[in-house]
Amino acid sequence: MSKPPCECGEKKISYPNPGFLCFSIRNPSINSVKIAAYLSVEYTMRASHFFLSTLKEAPAEAELVSHRLMLRAGYIKKLGSGLYTWMPLGLRVLRKIEAVVRDEMNTVGALEVLMPAVQPAELWQETGRWDQFGPQMLKIRDRHAREFCFGPTHEEVVTDVVRREIKSYRQLPLTLYQIQTKFRDEIRPRFGVMRAREFVMKDAYSFHADFAGLQTTYQSMYAAYSRIFTRLGLKFRAVAADTGAIGGSGSHEFHVLADSGEDAIAWCPQSDYAANIELAEAVAPAAVRGVAQEAMHKIATPGYCSIEAVSVALNLPAAQLVKTLLVQSGETVVALLLRGDHQLNEIKAAKVLGQEFRLADEAVLRTVTGCAPGSIGPVGLSIRVIADRSVMTMSDFVCGANEEGYHWRGVNFGRDLPEPEVADLRNVVSGDPSPDGQGELALCRGIEVGHIFQLRTTYSAAMSCQFLDEQGQSQIAEMGCYGIGVSRIVAAAIEQNFDDRGMCLPAAIAPFTLAIVPVGLRKSEAVREMSERLYVEFSRLGIDVLLDDRDERLGVMFAEMELIGIPHRLVIGERALVAGEVEYQGRTDLQAQRVSTEGCVAWVLEKLKLR
């Protein structure tokens, strides 16, 4: 199928001249939106009429590459902490992402709606989240002192809409989505639009007569998400995720892979296994515990209070030491044992313990062990002891002696202390066996740009979203929800695509696809004519072309076109023009190439196809 080379897949209508517009308005087959779009094309795609506001130096507050570049390129302007204005250039990028998201949502049969950003408290009180959600929710009062919030998410609203409409299983499944501004009063907004308080999100909600229906939609959403991020030109990975506070079961996060990502992801290069490190299982080691060789004996470790210090002092690898952590939840204190070189995974530990916990206070710790932190160990403890799986293969290990300045050496389970309870308590590390048995895990960092959940009936039950089934029985609808951080994707895409000159955005999301840079526009009639000709021709082909018709020096034009991330560039100069040629250079190409003026349109179209 031959699609027009326009990125969003929409057909653009070209009009030969403005006079035709008057006629078009009376023509019902051409809607005014498209005419408006045409007008804006005419008036914005010339750099002299556009609004470019670039900076040579980035504002001091920006730390992350994407944040610095977005400010420098004039994509966004800050209004306050976590609040940004999308400037014309940045908005083009945002809109292109939205277009792809919309297209794929529509493809899987989701229907677009637009729900209120301001929501009454009563709805949230129905699910109990008015109090649960916490200070992240911006609560506001109207003139009658009625309580509202600025929506941080829309489960309550959409469930309310659907419960009023759905009577029969015949109306299901139903998936609604919206692209809308959300507000979450983040504790610490940072990194520009990466973690803003106000942000644009696509959120979809599906309703089903049964769990099987939910699973089907969940799968097609999973596939749609994969298509979206592929079309956006991003390197991403879907990972199994913790369901977190939103509740329900079954969940995947979609991460754009970038070193600056806030999440750690464990993945297997040999298979498609991937999980958030919060969830990735550290499988039981295949190794069998060695036979005890040494007798347990006490050694002086004066002042050595960390695994590292003890390891250095005894000249032993940290993997030979057992780390003992005392945690408390309420009145109960539990000892957790980890290999010295491993890190506690608090989510796993909380699941094992069945509740939230924190590290024990020093006073509690002294009461239980009789010594200060730094020398505690499991030998002789009378509290519950849970060991990580990898600890169970250790023999003749070192641990604290519960006596300040002393450690035990040659400690063995079964002989020197009872066999403990065993659980998966630690974060996986690079090189751990993959839980699917297909090789070893690697770690990388990711930016969470999408999250899909099987909510099941958490919200529908709380809000009695019911329908009648084939037997005429009242049933509670199964629900799924599917989010994409649209504005965050802009930042994530830049994190993944930049160089020392600026952004190198994928063509699908770049603000413009092609820059036409004339050399000496005001001097040369030939340059002017060729630039205009190509500009009109590409415009009519539906290509987002920016003609840099400003009276700027060449270096300035190049620098700005590169900074703002336009993927393709044609330079029209007399030098090449006398040979009947123009110069083409891709944003990441090392060198420009001469192309004949007749062939250059086809040449560029070919380049667009490849990216």
Add this chain to the structure above:
RNA sequence: CGGGGCGUAGCGUAGUCUGGUAGCGCGCCUGGUUUGGGACCAGGAUGUCGGGAGUUCAAAUCUCUCCGCCCCGACCA
């Protein structure tokens, strides 16, 4: 909220310790010379020094207070 830091022209900053009435680079405006990688020369505009109060003959500078912002920790698209 806890810990650290900052607030001087649109952006980047000096001056603050040691009080004497604000400087530099980029950008902007005018004129000229330039014009294939963020030009050069000359001239120019822009500052309630975050707000308020206090100390002082005198405050960007010292004191108090409020506000805003950034960085490190707990939340999440």
